Amino acid sequence: MKVTPEKLCLWRLLKICLVLNIHRCSSEKAKAAALSFMPILSWLPSYPVKKYLFSDVVSGLSTGVVQLPQGLAYAMLAAVPPVYGLYSSFYPVLLYTFFGTSRHISVGTFAVISLMIGGVAVREAPDSMFMNINATGSNASDAINVELRDKSRVQVAVMVTTLAGLIQIVLGLLRFGFVAIYLTEPLVRGFTTAASMHVVISQLKYLLGVETQRYSGFLSAIYSVKAVLSRITSTNIATFLLGLGCIIFLYVIKVLNERFKKKLPIPIPGEIIVVIVSTGISYGLSLSKEYKVHVVGNIPTGLRPPAAPNISLLPNLVTDSFAIAIVGFSMDVSLAKIFALKHGYSVDGNQELIALGLCNFISSFFQTFAVTCSMSRSLVQESTGGKTQIAGLLASLLVLVVVVAVGFVFEPLPQTALAAIIMVNLIGMFKQFRDIPSLWRTSKIELAIWVIAFIASVLLGLDYGLLVAVTFAILTVIYRTQSPKTSILGHVANTGLYCDVDEYEEVNAAEYEGIKIFHSNSSVYFANSDLYVNSLKEKVAVCLSVWKQTETLLWGKCEQRERSHVAEDQKNGQFGDRHGDSEEAVFLEPFSTVHSIILDWTSATFIDSVGAKAIRQVIKEYAAVDVRVVIAGCNKKLFGGNTWLFESLLPSCHARHIFSQRTAARLLRSLVQTVLCKPQR
Secondary structure (H helix, E strand, O other), X not given: OOOOHHHHHHHHHXXXXXXXXXXXXXXXXXXXXXXXXXXXXXXXXXXOHHHHHHHHHHHHHHHHHHHHHHHHHHHHHOOOOOHHHHHHOOHHHHHHHHHOOOOOOOEXXXXXXXHHHHHXXXXXXXXXXXXXXXOOOOXXXXXXXXXXXXXXXXXXXXXXXXXXXXXXXXXXXXXXXXHHHHOXXXXXXXXXXXXXXXXXXXXXXXXXXOOOOOOOOOOHHHHHHHHHHHOHHHOOHHHHHXXXXXXXXXXXXXXXXXXXXXXXXXXXXXXXXXXXHHHHHHHHHOHHHHOOXXXXXOOOOOXXXXXXOOHHHHHHOHHHHHHHHHXXXXXXXXXXXXXXXXXXXXXXXXXXXXXXXXXXXXXXXOOOOOOEEOXXXXXXHHHOOOOOOHHHHHHHHHHHHHHHHHHHHHOOOEHHHHXXXXXXXXXXXXXXXXXXXXXXXXXXXXXXXXXXXXXXXHHHOHHHHHHHHHHHHHHHHHHHHHOOOEEEEEEOOOOOOEEEOOOOHHHOOEOOOOEEEEEEOOOEOOOXXXXXXXXXXXXXXXXXXXXXXXXXXXXXXXXXXXXXXHHHHHHOOOOOOOOOOOOOEEOOOOOOOOOEEEEEOOOOOOEOHHHHHHHHHHHHHHHOOOOEEXXXXXXXXXXXXXXXXXXXXXXXXXXXXXXXXXXHHHHHHHHHHHHHHOOOO
């Protein structure tokens, strides 16, 4: 076949168009992927400098002033030297500016995550591993090689952070952002309240100035309290008075900020005031030398070079890292969604998971520990007018200035002042105890989740406590579906509504004569199929004809009617056999006029093979006594697309009355009309 020049030109033109289209599609996909992976590219080019910059600068400086003392304080919770808290307040915040989707949350150190890391660090590097054999001092710190211990604990914290970040990145790439839904709000609130208890208990020794061992694992809270009480007679009075004064001052500032938040342009920075004043007092009065007040100590100037984590620690840290990754993400995405809803934008849960993972993973090579967002700092960043993550960037730069230039100034800072900062910041967490009476009135099951999460986390430790809480929450879901609420529906006159005839008596929901509409608020599957069938037979009291040689199901009014007949015969002196030979079928006189049963499946989400078999058996049993069973809301989706399972149920239904209208009311109304119009067999 000869190709003409016109056809050749047309073919070349089509080929060029196709290549250009593919190139255009590939470019668009690449651009969309880049914008999704690095959200800063979508808003920074159009950043309104005149409108947003001043607000972001004020917000960034205000947040940085809060982030600085919290970084120093939460490092103590993580069982690492305070300078590592400053590193953790710089690198992750800087990275989140580029990869995060929330405009208002403040990423950095957080009490709960820091405490979880500290528990792992103390477990893997306990004080007993670093005892000085030739120590002669009476102080407990003299008998421990603190430098070597801190170095080992930093390695543990860094490895946990690396692994947690890697887990978050993998989950985000696999679009597993939904895992946070298994941490329900009552669970998270109970868990964080328990974590706050652990935090306060761990800070008692710093507040009182006593030396005790740090415990982790089962009953660690009880052991810690016992250790502090056993040495309470050796309390350092100067340390206690300074810490108590800091607590009172911070609490007053917190109350003033809350009461006058609408009148104050920015919150009063109580934490930085406490840090500056207590550092000055400690330096001026030589509290460390004269009164034995424990201070922060050496803060090296400058940033550390990147270093690879100690991989040999990996096998013992997988479970802890996974728990930290999930808890950290749950805190992040829940707070991000609150601010997004308030300010009218959206956040991507999967991208948040990737962003938080990158913050932890990359920063861990610079000696940081795991981070997430902090509610207190996020509220400061949002309330001071922060519009974008430029505020977070400026906050991280403020921390960088301290690390590089003036870190040594905070070396005389008393540890009791940091303990006071931690304790006062947890007041909001302890207000979560108010959930208990509220949940008692609304949901006993959610109250049980809250209480179990709290008690398990306090007694078993945060890692095992979280595992127990999640397991219990899942069991409550199984319990709710295994024990569904069932009811008989009746039609509300002059409406299209069908309501429970027992629960909604005031609206006069009436049943159709001869028809029972059976409703269940759960699916039918292996765990509740027997309960579903039994509940159906209890509420729809129809006597079934059976053979005496088979297992007979007699219930309710059928048994009462039979007993009444026997009693009447005995009274009249008739002792003969009413029903003939025992090998024949026993027919009971019907007591109801029910001729049709409608199973309302509009609330069901799935039906498994066990549930389908149970329904088929029920249909056969009722068919034997001329009672039709029809199903509302039955479709293939209930069977997970299993066509065979779906079609196996259809032949058992009389005339295949299967309906699937958009609304349950229309569906039931249509089905009732069909049942009423069709003559009984």
